[in-house]
Amino acid sequence: MGLPNASEDLSSEMEVDAFRRLFPLRYFERHLTESIRPDARPLRKARDTTIALGAVASADGSALAKIGSTTMLAAIKMEVMTPSLESPDEGCIAIDFHMPPICSPIVRPGRPAEVAPVLSKQLSDTITSSGMINLKELSLVSGKAAWMAYLDIYCLDADGALFDAALLSAVASFSHLQIPVVSLDYDGKIVIMSEEQKEENSETKPVNKEKRKLTLSTIPFSLTCILHKSYILADPTAEEESIMETLVTVVLDSSGQLVSLYKPGGSVLVYTSAVQDCVALTRQRVKELQNILDDAISGMEID
Amino acid sequence: MAAKPGTASTTYSPVDPTHKTKPSIFTDSDWVRPDSRGFQQCRPAFFRTGAVNSASGSAYAEFGNTKVIVSVFGPRESKKAMMYSDVGRLNCNVSYTTFATHVRGQGSDNKEFSSMLHKALEGAIILESFPKTTVDVFALVLESGGSDLPVVISCASLALADAGIMMYDLVTSVSVSCLGKNLLIDPILEEESCQDGSLMIACMPSRYEVTQLTVTGELSAPNLSEAMQLCLDACAKLAQIMRSCLKEAASAAEE
């Protein structure tokens, strides 16, 4: 913005890479006027998205989600807790989002990224308010024992739209979750039942024979968009996020309810029409993501 | 609802009571390894470079259930507080995910492994080629299935090669566990937990030079020399796999 004329003149002589580094905003705006992005995407198209279920063998449920090169690994470990007095029939979910130093040049060991706790909070808010999981299904013995589902999401590669990828991996790992069959032992502790015990009908009875999978009622999916002037760019990369600062994240669930509309500041104001556009884009994206998730699940069942 | 920090410690992981007693087969004279490998047979190794796009170089390694990702950043500006240095600096960090082990851990940094990784790589990197700057090698153990450190070391040297950092040779590393009379190469977690002693070698196979050698526990002198030879042979084979992985990546990039 500082030297618009100077950069205009230079752009014809300078190498593309140098121009991209020196005048990133102008570089992007030149693309935007042609309705294309530097990675050859149309403005409102999301990157290729894949889900792989069961990526972590040591966890009870896990998923690897990739949006472009942004990669998230989510895994759930089930532990037993004593439910609180107010809600004796409910389990609990603890969500933590980690950005290890491998994921981005900005994160250094010992100094966790600023956004990590914020994203953790956003993710657990979204999953709680979507009502996707009925906490009653996590109950084992009323008032005595219930499941605590520890969901840990690791960002392996950070290239923009972190929340979208993290939410997708979280949702996918819940749909992959297989709750172990457990029984109550004589000390009142919950123990895992071995294969032989299940078959030989011993006096120890499983406490959760039917409740092996969670019923996910409405699944939330999200789309992050960049607003720049009157342009809307869906699913930004890290480079785009660093240059154009106004981000809007819309979360819709599979029944079309608005779970979250998140816009923390940013230099561009959103008007009603832009909100409507973002919501419409998210609607399309929810369908895409739902299909990708369904494919991943049916792919697992065949195996 | 998210857990309050106070409640986290009151949960426990349900255990399988039948697994409490360790199988005694390890002490018997003839037994097979849990994954039915031969005593001197490594797990199938899988390597891939370029796993993390935002890093200058990266690699993913999978040995059975041991899964590791390593990113290399730099050479980049050293910390402000650092003194001027004619040679480059190497900074290593190894951390575990919370779900890496069977019982949910804290996912903290592993200081011991970090410094071991540093020592294993330091001798192989031509530090003179990047004065004043720092190369950061960060490893994340996604899943721990035994022989974690050797896998991290091999994977890190592949990531360094991917980042184009100058090295004298690739560093490969293999460990051997001693159980009773037997020497087991590339042990898995179960075997490591009941070993009597172990030996780990990190070496540069083409130069036939060892960068790090660690012996822990009980190993008789003849066993020690046998174990060393086993490791060195396995390291040479591992280097071939890693080299072919790099070649494949390079030829794929050309196309």
Add this chain to the structure above:
Amino acid sequence: MEIDRADGRTPNQLRPLSCSRNILHRAHGSASWSQGDTKVLAAVYGPKAGTKKNENPEKACIEVIWKPKTGQIGKPEREFEMILKRTLQSICILTVNPNTTTSIIVQVVHDDGALLPCAINAACAALVDAGIPMKHLAVAICCCVADTGYVILDPTKLEEQKMKAFAYLVFPNSILSVLPEVSSPAKGEPVEHGIITSITHGAMSVDDYFLCLERGRAASAKLSDFLRRSLQSQFSGNSSKAG
């Protein structure tokens, strides 16, 4: 259909507002803002030289420190800090003081619902008090949606807990421009209709959200007037500070 509010307010009625500025002597600027029983104190220090790591030194850096009423700072507070920081960044003119840091310390005095909007309003008044260059003011409001799709404004803590969803919205304060309209806003909508920040909790239908927007906007006009009046009266009241 109608909801009786415990304090007898109509759905669109805000709680009594009060704002006082220049209440701390050491800070470069300070303000306290209360909406009913929710009260927040904000202090501004700066601009100080230098920016933090990973910040753009070509612009002024804004730092927000959230002090809860009791206890330690956790994830919710970190989120509040980040939202406040991004919101304030968007209303301040950052190019006037490049390579400087302005710290805003937000102390919660009492939380009785709509805490974040109250904090944003307080921080905004404190920035004015410190004389930090700003594009325009911002006004924040909380809208709640009940199960029946009924919208109430500025909820108390009790009301917040009973509702199925709520939205924190931040709108720009209308500009009384001395210049003729140079940059007319997009699509014929006035500037004050744009949203600076939107945070929602709980699931609601898309239409409910637009209803919230509409109600929030209407109420923000009242808030804007109050903010402007309280800033003006105090400026004329203690001109020594301004000089």
